[in-house]
Every structure is written in C-alpha cells, then in structure tokens.
Amino acid sequence: MFGRLATNSDAKLVNMASAFALAEALALGLMSGPACVASCGPVVVPTLLAEHSGLRLHGRYLSTFLATRLCGYLLFAALAWEFGNLATLPTSARSLVFGPIHLLLAGALLRYAYSVGRTCDHSCKSAELVTIGAAGNHRIPGAAALGFLTGVSLCPPFVAAGVRAAEATSMVAAVLFFAAFFLGTSIWFVPFAALGWVRRNEAVITVARMAMVLIALYYFYAGLTILIRKNTYGF
Amino acid sequence: MASKILPAKESRSIGRSFVLTIPIAIWSALMFTAYAHANRSQWIASLITVVFEVVLFFMMVWTRSTYRWRRRFFVALGLLFPVGFIHEVISMRGTMGIPIEEMIAGRTPFCFLPIPLLILPAALTKMLVFPGSILPNGGMSGGGMAAMAGIWLAVTIVVGKGWCSYACFFGGIEEGVASVPPRARVRKIDPRWRYGPWAVFLAMVLLSLALFEPAYCMWLCPFKAVSEYVAARNTVGVVQNGIFIVLFAGLVIALPLLTKKRTQCAFFCPFGAFQSIFNKTSVFDVRIDKSRCTPCVLCQKSCPTMSLTDESIANGKTLMSCMKCGACVDACPRDAAVWHIRGTEVSFKPERARLMFLYAAWAMAIMFGGGIIAEGLATMLHIFV
Numbered sequence: 001m002f003g004r005l006a007t008n009s010d011a012k013l014v015n016m017a018s019a020f021a022l023a024e025a026l027a028l029g030l031m032s033g034p035a036c037v038a039s040c041g042p043v044v045v046p047t048l049l050a051e052h053s054g055l056r057l058h059g060r061y062l063s064t065f066l067a068t069r070l071c072g073y074l075l076f077a078a079l080a081w082e083f084g085n086l087a088t089l090p091t092s093a094r095s096l097v098f099g100p101i102h103l104l105l106a107g108a109l110l111r112y113a114y115s116v117g118r119t120c121d122h123s124c125k126s127a128e129l130v131t132i133g134a135a136g137n138h139r140i141p142g143a144a145a146l147g148f149l150t151g152v153s154l155c156p157p158f159v160a161a162g163v164r165a166a167e168a169t170s171m172v173a174a175v176l177f178f179a180a181f182f183l184g185t186s187i188w189f190v191p192f193a194a195l196g197w198v199r200r201n202e203a204v205i206t207v208a209r210m211a212m213v214l215i216a217l218y219y220f221y222a223g224l225t226i227l228i229r230k231n232t233y234g235f
Numbered sequence: 236m237a238s239k240i241l242p243a244k245e246s247r248s249i250g251r252s253f254v255l256t257i258p259i260a261i262w263s264a265l266m267f268t269a270y271a272h273a274n275r276s277q278w279i280a281s282l283i284t285v286v287f288e289v290v291l292f293f294m295m296v297w298t299r300s301t302y303r304w305r306r307r308f309f310v311a312l313g314l315l316f317p318v319g320f321i322h323e324v325i326s327m328r329g330t331m332g333i334p335i336e337e338m339i340a341g342r343t344p345f346c347f348l349p350i351p352l353l354i355l356p357a358a359l360t361k362m363l364v365f366p367g368s369i370l371p372n373g374g375m376s377g378g379g380m381a382a383m384a385g386i387w388l389a390v391t392i393v394v395g396k397g398w399c400s401y402a403c404f405f406g407g408i409e410e411g412v413a414s415v416p417p418r419a420r421v422r423k424i425d426p427r428w429r430y431g432p433w434a435v436f437l438a439m440v441l442l443s444l445a446l447f448e449p450a451y452c453m454w455l456c457p458f459k460a461v462s463e464y465v466a467a468r469n470t471v472g473v474v475q476n477g478i479f480i481v482l483f484a485g486l487v488i489a490l491p492l493l494t495k496k497r498t499q500c501a502f503f504c505p506f507g508a509f510q511s512i513f514n515k516t517s518v519f520d521v522r523i524d525k526s527r528c529t530p531c532v533l534c535q536k537s538c539p540t541m542s543l544t545d546e547s548i549a550n551g552k553t554l555m556s557c558m559k560c561g562a563c564v565d566a567c568p569r570d571a572a573v574w575h576i577r578g579t580e581v582s583f584k585p586e587r588a589r590l591m592f593l594y595a596a597w598a599m600a601i602m603f604g605g606g607i608i609a610e611g612l613a614t615m616l617h618i619f620v
Contacts, residue, residue, distance in 0.1 A: 034359050042441040049437075206427050210434030211441075218442060218454070225471065 021173065022180045025161065029184020032157030036185040037192075039155035040069075042215045043109065043146050048195045049208035050116045058196035062189060065147035070182050072151015077178035080162045081171045095226045098154050102223030105149045109216035112142045113209045157185070245299070252297040258594065259292045260285075263601050267609065276620070280612035287311070287608070288601050295593060299586060301561030306410060309400065312604040313407020315611025317461040320344075322614040324463055332466030338366035344463070345383055348405075349452050351436060351509035352443040365449050390599045394592070395517025396510040399500055400560040401600040404607050405458045409499050413491035413539065421493045429501065429541055429556065432508035439505050451505055457482035500558070501540040511555045519574065519592040521564060522581045523551045527571035534563035534572045551581065559592065 029036075044065065051057055161181045168174035198204065247255075267281040291304045298304075324331055324344075337343060343366045356364045391398050399406055435455065442450035453465070454475060460483035467473045482503075490498035500507050514520065523534070528548065535543040542557040553563070563572040573585035574592055 038356075038359070038444040038447075042438070042445050045441055046437060202427075203430055203433075206430045207433040207437060210430060211438040214434065214438035215442065218438075218450075221474075 018173065018176075021168070021177055025164070025177045025180035026184045028157070028161060028164070029181040030187065031184075032160065033185045033188030035157045036155065037188045039153070039157075040150045040189075042218075043105070043150050044189070044192055045195070046208040046211040046215065047109075047112055047142065047146060048192060049198065050112070050205055050212070051196075051200075053196055053198060053200045055193055055196040058193045061143045062193055064143040065150075066182075066186050066189060068144040068147035069151035069186075070179070072148045073178045073182045074175050076152050076158070076162065077165045077174045078171055080166045081168055081174035099223050099227035101149060101153055102219045102226060105146070105153065106216040106218075106220035106223060108142070108145045108149060109212045109219065112146070113212035113216065115142075116205065116209055247297055247299060249297065252293055255296045255590070256289060256293040259597055259601070260289045262598050263288045263605065266601055266605050273613075276616035277609070277613040280616055281609045283612055284605055284609040288597075288605060292593070292597050295597075296590070299589075300565045301589065301593065302565045305400065305561060306414065308600060308604070308608075309407040310411035310414070311407070311608055312404050312600075313409070313411055315615075316404040316407070316607050317611075319607060319610030319614050320462055322618075323610070330466070331463050333463050334466050346452070346462075347383065347387055347403075348456060348458075348504075348506045349443075349449040350384055350387065351505060352439055352449050352451055355440055355444050356447060359444070360447075364443055364447050365452075386602075390595075390602075391510065391513045392516050394519065394596050394599060395514040395559065396507070396555075396557060397517070397519070397559040397592070397596045398510055398513075398599070399504075399507055400558040401596045402603040403500075404604060406497060406500050408458075408461070409487045409491045409497050410539065412488055413495045413497060416492055416495060419493065419495040424494060424496070424541065426541065426544065429554075431502035432500075432504050432511075432556075435503055436505035436508040454478060455482065457486050457499055457503075459483075495539075496541065497539045497558075501556070507556070507558075514555045514557060518577050519559065519588065519595075520577060521553050521557055521559060521561075522573055522575040523548050523553075524571045524573055524581050525549075525551045526582070527569045529569060529571075531568065533566045533568065537562040537566035559596070561589075564589070 044062075048058060048061060051061060161178060165174040165177045168177055263285045267285055273281070288308065291308050295301055295304045321331060328334065328337070333343060345365070349365055353363055353365055356362065387398070390402075394401070435451070439451040439455070452459070455478065457479060459465070459476070459479035464479060465472050465475045467476050482499075486499035486503055490496070523530075523543075528551075530545075530548050532545075532548070535545075535548065538553075538557075539560060539562060540556055540558055542554040543563060544554065547554050561574075564574060566572070570585075573581065574589035575581055575585065576583075576588045576591065579588075
C-alpha cells in the first residue's frame with residue numbers, strides 16, 4: 001500500500017515538474033519574443049512586403065512560416081537533447097552546422113528576391129515546384145523554406161531554450177519544451193500580418209526586393225565568416 | 236549644372252538685399268562667440284567663415300537665385316569636414332580608427348546618420364545601439380546624442396529634407412565632385428534606383444534590431460573612408476574598411492563624375508530616406524506651376540537626386556525625395572518651378588516663400604556647418620600658415 005502511494009506521489013511530482021517545465025518554456029517564449037521578432041525580422045518583413053496586400057494572404061504566409069519554423073525548432077530540440085547541448089559544442093562542429101544554414105538562408109532570400117519580380121507566364125506551371133517566390137500562391141514554398149531555416153538558426157533566446165531543453169529527462173520532454181517555447185514566441189509574430197494592410201505598388205515591392213538582397217548579402221557574409229571561424233566584429 | 240542654365244532674373248536692390256541679410260549676419264556672428272578666446276588661426280578662420288556665410292546669403296537675396304550660392308557653402312562644408320575632423324581625431328587618438336576602449340567609454344563622436352537605426356531598438360529595449368552617450372560626457376562629440384538628435388528633429392520638422400542640402404557634412408563632397416565634369420557621361424539611369432535609399436533604410440533598421448548594432452555604421456557607411464573607420468585589428472576589420480572605401484570610391488567619386496548626380500544621396504543614403512518623411516511635415520516645398528510649365532524638363536535634368544519625373548511635373552509636385560536645393564527653380568526659364576508654402580496657392584508670392592525657407596535653412600546651415608567650416612579652415616591655417 002505504502003509502495004503504491006509512493007508511486008502515485010512520484011507520478012504526481014513528475015506531472016507537476018512537466019507542467020512547470022512547459023509553463024517555464026511558455027514564459028521564456030513570451031519574454032524573449034521581442035528578441036525572436038528582432039532576429040527573424042530581416043527575413044519576415046521584406047518577404048511579406050514583397051507579397052500582394054491582403055490580410056488573408058499574409059495570414060497564410062505567416063502560418064506556413066511559423067509551421068516550418070516549429071519543424072526547425074523541434075528538430076533543434078531533438079538534436080540539442082541528443083548531443084547534450086548544441087550551443088556548447090566545439091566551435092568547429094558548431095560552425096559546420098550554422099555556417100551552411102546562414103548560406104542557405106542567403107540563397108533562399110536571393111531566390112525569393114529574384115522570383116518575386118518575375119511575372120507568371122506560360123512556363124509558370126513547370127516552374128511551380130522549384131520556384132520560391134513566384135507570383136501568388138506559389139510563394140508558399142518560399143515561406144516554408146525561410147521559416148525552417150530561421151527555425152534552426154542560432155539566436156540568443158533560442159540558445160537559452162536549447163540549454164534548458166538539453167537538461168530535459170527525455171527527448172519527448174525536450175521537444176515539448178521547445179513546442180511550448182515556440183508557442184510563446186509565435187504570439188509576437190501575429191502583428192506582422194498587419195503588413196497586409198500596406199498598399200502595394202512598384203515602389204514597395206522593389207524596396208522589399210532590394211532589401212532582401214542586402215540582407216542576403218549579410219547572411220552570406222555571416223555564413224562565410226562562421227565557416228572560416230573569424231569573429232563577426234572587427235575589433 | 237543649374238548655374239549654366241540660369242535664367243536672367245531681375246536682381247533685388249542692393250540696399251534692400253543688405254537689410255534682408257542683417258538677421259543672418261547677426262546669427263552668424265552669434266554662432267562664433269564661442270571662439271572669442273580661441274587661438275589666432277581659429278579666430279581668423281571664424282572671421283572668414285562668417286564673411287563667407289553672410290556674403291553667400293546676400294548673393295542669394297540679391298540675385299534671387301539659390302542653387303549656385305548654396306552649392307559653394309555646401310561643397311566647402313563637405314570638403315573641410317574631413318580636414319578638421321581627421322585632424323581632431325588624430326590629435327586626440329593618434330589614429331583615425333576607433334579603438335574599442337573609446338566605444339566602451341561612450342566617447343564615439345556622434346553622427347546623425349544612424350538616428351533612424353536607433354529608434355526601434357531603443358523603443359523595444361530602452362537601450363541605444365550606438366557606442367556613445369545620451370548626455371554630454373566630455374567625449375569627442377561633446378554635446379551627447381540627446382542634444383544633437385533634439386536639435387536635428389526641431390530643425391528638420393521645419394525644413395524637411397532641406398537638411399540634406401544645407402547641413403549634411405557628407406553630401407557636399409559628392410556635390411563638389413558632381414560639379415567637376417562639364418556634362419554627364421551617363422544620362423540614362425533606371426528610375427528604380429531611386430528606391431535604393433528606402434531599401435538600405437529597411438534592411439539596416441531590421442539588421443540593427445537583429446544584431447543590436449548600428450549596422451549601417453558597421454558595414455555600409457561610405458563616409459567612414461574620410462572620417463573614422465573601424466580599427467582593423469583582424470580580417471573582418473579589413474573587410475569592413477574595404478567595403479567603406481569601395482562604396483566611397485563608387486558612390487561619392489566615380490558615379491557623381493559620370494552622372495553629375497548626387498548618387499550616394501539619391502540611391503543609397505538611408506538617412507535621406509528617413510528625412511524624406513519629414514518633407515511631409517515641412518511647411519516648405521517646391522511646386523511646378525502648371526499654368527506656366529511648357530514642359531521643357533530642364534528642371535528634371537537639373538535635379539541632382541532625380542526627384543522630378545514626367546508624372547510628378549504633370550502633378551505639379553516634386554517627389555518626396557526632394558532636397559530643396561533649388562536647382563530646378565533656378566533652371567526653369569519660365570519661373571514655373573517655384574518655392575511654396577503649404578496651404579497657399581502655388582503662384583502666391585514664391586519669392587517670399589523662398590526667402591522664408593532660406594532664413595530657416597541658412598540658420599540651420601550656419602549652426603551645423605559653420606563651425607565645421609571654421610574648424611577645417613583653422614586646421615589648414617594652423618598647418619600651412
């Protein structure tokens with residue numbers, strides 16, 4: 001009897017600990033949301049501005065972006081748990097992961113900037129599968145690619161969550177921790193849908209495309225410096 | 236360019252022009268009271284500067300033309316700024332590079348270019364992403380950021396993007412370079428390049444927020460090449476300085492020589508894009524009187540920032556990127572391009588509107604640029620005489 005009571009209280013304690021961990025992840029996500037928005041802003045804002053106006057379209061873009069970002073988070077959670085902690089891996093190993101991610105992000109942004117300017121013609125159907133940011137509905141793969149790549153990029157709140165997830169008792173707990181963290185941060189992305197109200201014309205779309213190119217150049221540079229293991233700053 | 240196609244305008248009387256110049260002469264003299272106990276070269280330099288400013292304003296009033304006189308002041312400002320600044324930096328530090336110790340101490344000289352990059356990070360985190368101090372701390376910038384940003388905001392609300400043609404101590408360099416060749420070699424420029432400043436502005440605001448650093452100053456400012464650069468203590472520093480030099484050589488030297496336009500201001504400067512917003516708050520603007528316009532598009536050709544298009548001329552307005560330099564007004568042979576005060580008829584006393592704008596803009600130019608010109612002159616006198 002005493003043994004069963006002990007097992008029940010242990011289970012309760014485990015449940016309580018899990019609930020606390022999830023609440024902690026949610027709180028961490030909510031608190032560090034502005035940092036996440038700042039970190040993903042260079043990708044989200046110009047790509048959204050390059051879209052046509054309309055709340056529905058922007059809602060769809062953001063949903064795709066956030067869904068694939070969640071996939072990136074969960075993958076990172078699983079890896080963080082598996083390897084103990086990605087953030088404390090040796091620099092050489094880390095640069096092999098995050099350098100290419102930056103380069104891919106740069107490539108995806110450049111592709112997006114290029115394809116936004118193309119009008120849909122008779123060859124559009126065949127290009128649909130590979131096009132990242134072509135006209136109308138076909139831009140969703142672009143949002144998916146960018147969401148996933150930002151999901152697995154290393155940013156300060158992400159590192160904090162990664163360290164905590166690495167301490168989880170199981171991979172499932174680590175993944176759940178990241179899912180709750182994702183939920184907390186995602187709320188901060190909702191206001192981006194308001195960009196759908198901004199009236200679009202040639203000027204707005206051209207500015208967004210040019211900005212994407214500049215930001216892509218930065219990511220390209222950052223990816224290269226990570227790979228060749230140089231400090232990002234010049235002092 | 237504008238001076239060659241200047242229409243013959245009836246000059247104002249000398250006596251009246253003299254009287255109209257008195258307020259500026261007083262203001263100019265007041266600005267140099269700080270040099271009352273200065274050394275001899277500074278005293279002579281400030282005297283020359285006061286005379287220079289007053290004579291140019293007198294000429295603007297007397298001849299009723301703006302561009303060619305303003306340009307002389309502006310080019311002098313652009314060319315003398317690096318002279319005085321580099322001299323001061325080297326005297327204090329022994330190098331043009333900013334050492335990390337100066338940044339940590341918040342003694343980095345403040346520049347107005349990163350102002351738009353500071354707003355979002357400051358709003359979200361209550362911290363500045365510029366290595367300077369908000370309040371005066373005795374550093375090189377002396378006055379601190381709050382003072383400079385406050386004064387800048389006050390004057391820019393009044394004169395709008397006029398800041399870029401009267402007080403910016405960088406724009407004068409390319410305006411001077413653009414005035415060197417007799418004619419443009421490259422005439423056809425894709426009008427979409429006009430969106431460049433907005434793109435740089437958007438990208439830099441977002442990156443400044445993401446990286447928590449003034450991204451434009453760190454990576455893209457062409458004028459780092461002639462002011463102070465990142466101390467190149469590793470490969471990345473060398474890359475940064477390489478970018479500054481390439482951008483300076485391309486946007487401030489080569490392209491203005493080829494196009495006779497202010498290419499850095501028109502196609503790149505994020506601060507210029509930010510300033511364009513204040514053209515909406517300014518009471519002064521330049522309009523095209525459609526009843527007089529032919530259109531001969533001389534105004535369009537003379538504009539150094541491509542702020543006039545066929546469409547905008549047909550609408551009787553300049554684009555919001557107009558820097559109020561006066562080139563189009565001086566170039567128009569039929570006086571169709573006019574200075575204007577918002578809320579009045581387009582043809583309502585344009586010369587009065589011009590004078591009112593000039594008082595505000597020239598007072599600002601003297602306040603921000605006069606000291607810089609005097610400092611540059613004093614340095615040259617100190618070194619060469």
